[in-house]
Amino acid sequence: MSRPEFWSDKKKADEKIKTFGELDNLIKGYRDIENGIGILKENFTEDGFYEVKRKFRQLELEELFKSKYDKETAIISVYPGAGGEDAGDWALMLFEMYRKYAERRRWKTAVIDDTPNRRTLEIKGDYAYGYLKKESGVHRLVRVSPFSAKQLRHTSFALVEVVPELPAVEESKVEIPDKDLKFEFSRAGGPGGQNVNKVETAARVIHIPTGLAASSRAERSQDQNRQRALSLLKSKLLQLMEKHKVEELANLRVNVKPEWGNQIRSYVLNPYKLVKDHRTETETTQVENVLQGDLDKFIEAEAEKL
Numbered sequence: 001m002s003r004p005e006f007w008s009d010k011k012k013a014d015e016k017i018k019t020f021g022e023l024d025n026l027i028k029g030y031r032d033i034e035n036g037i038g039i040l041k042e043n044f045t046e047d048g049f050y051e052v053k054r055k056f057r058q059l060e061l062e063e064l065f066k067s068k069y070d071k072e073t074a075i076i077s078v079y080p081g082a083g084g085e086d087a088g089d090w091a092l093m094l095f096e097m098y099r100k101y102a103e104r105r106r107w108k109t110a111v112i113d114d115t116p117n118r119r120t121l122e123i124k125g126d127y128a129y130g131y132l133k134k135e136s137g138v139h140r141l142v143r144v145s146p147f148s149a150k151q152l153r154h155t156s157f158a159l160v161e162v163v164p165e166l167p168a169v170e171e172s173k174v175e176i177p178d179k180d181l182k183f184e185f186s187r188a189g190g191p192g193g194q195n196v197n198k199v200e201t202a203a204r205v206i207h208i209p210t211g212l213a214a215s216s217r218a219e220r221s222q223d224q225n226r227q228r229a230l231s232l233l234k235s236k237l238l239q240l241m242e243k244h245k246v247e248e249l250a251n252l253r254v255n256v257k258p259e260w261g262n263q264i265r266s267y268v269l270n271p272y273k274l275v276k277d278h279r280t281e282t283e284t285t286q287v288e289n290v291l292q293g294d295l296d297k298f299i300e301a302e303a304e305k306l
Contacts, residue, residue, distance in 0.1 A: 029059045069164035070130030077120040081157030085147045090156040095119045100293030113215045129164040134302040136162045137264035144270045163235040174234040182206040188217035205229045
C-alpha cells in the first residue's frame with residue numbers, strides 16, 4: 001500500500017483494502033480460537049469451553065455467508081397484520097426481539113421508523129444481513145389476548161422484511177426517474193426537542209410503478225429523512241430486481257403486494273409453549289428466551305441450508 005502505483009486505481013485499491021481487512025479478521029478469529037484452546041489445555045473450565053465453541057461456530061457460520069450483501073448492515077421492517085391491538089402489539093414484540101438479538105451480538109442499532117403500522121430498525125454488525133436475511137416472512141403468534149376482557153385465545157400475524165443497506169457504489173447504480181417517485185411528509189415524534197412535532201420532518205417515498213414504499217423519521221431534518229427513505233427504497237428495489245432477474249429498473253413491471261401467505265415461524269404461548277420454524281422444523285419450548293432475542297438456533301438452522 002505504500003507504493004504509489006497501488007493508488008493509481010482508487011476503486012481497485014479500496015477493494016484490495018477491504019479484502020485485506022476481511023482476511024485479517026479471519027486470521028484473528030482463528031488465532032483467538034487457538035489461544036482459547038491453549039488456555040483450556042492449561043486450565044479447563046466449562047464457561048471457557050462454551051466460549052471457544054461459540055467463537056468457532058460463529059467463524060464456521062460466517063464462512064457460509066458468501067452472497068453479495070451478506071456482510072452489509074441489515075434493515076429490518078415489521079408490519080402488523082389484520083387484528084387491531086393484538087397485531088400491533090405482536091409487531092412491536094418482534095421489533096424488540098430483533099433489537100435484543102442485536103444487543104446479544106453487540107451490534108449497533110438505530111430506529112429508522114417507529115409508527116404503529118410499520119417499524120424499521122437498522123442493525124450494524126459483521127455479517128448482520130447474512131445472519132438476518134432469512135427472517136423475512138410472516139410470523140404467527142398464538143396467545144391469550146391481553147386486550148380481551150374474556151381472556152380469549154387470539155392469533156396474530158406480522159410481516160418481517162429484511163434488506164441490506166447498499167454500499168454507496170451499488171446505490172448509485174439504481175437511478176429512479178423523478179416521475180416514478182411520490183414523496184409524503186408528516187410530523188415526526190422522538191428525539192430532537194419540541195420543534196420535531198412542529199414541522200413535517202418525517203418522509204415516506206413510494207415507487208409508483210411497483211408500489212414499493214420506504215420511510216424514515218429518525219433524522220432531524222426533512223431532507224435527511226428524505227435521503228434515508230430513498231436509500232432504503234433503492235435497497236428494496238434492487239432486491240426485487242434480483243428476485244425477478246431484471247437487470248434494468250425500467251424493465252421491472254411488478255406490482256408488489258405483501259406476501260402474507262409465506263408463513264415461516266409460529267410462536268405459541270397458549271395452550272402450550274412452542275416456537276417452531278416451518279422451513280427447518282427447528283423448535284423449542286423456551287418461548288420467552290426466543291422473544292428476548294435468543295434466535296441462534298433458528299438462524300443457524302437456516303444458514304446451514306444455504
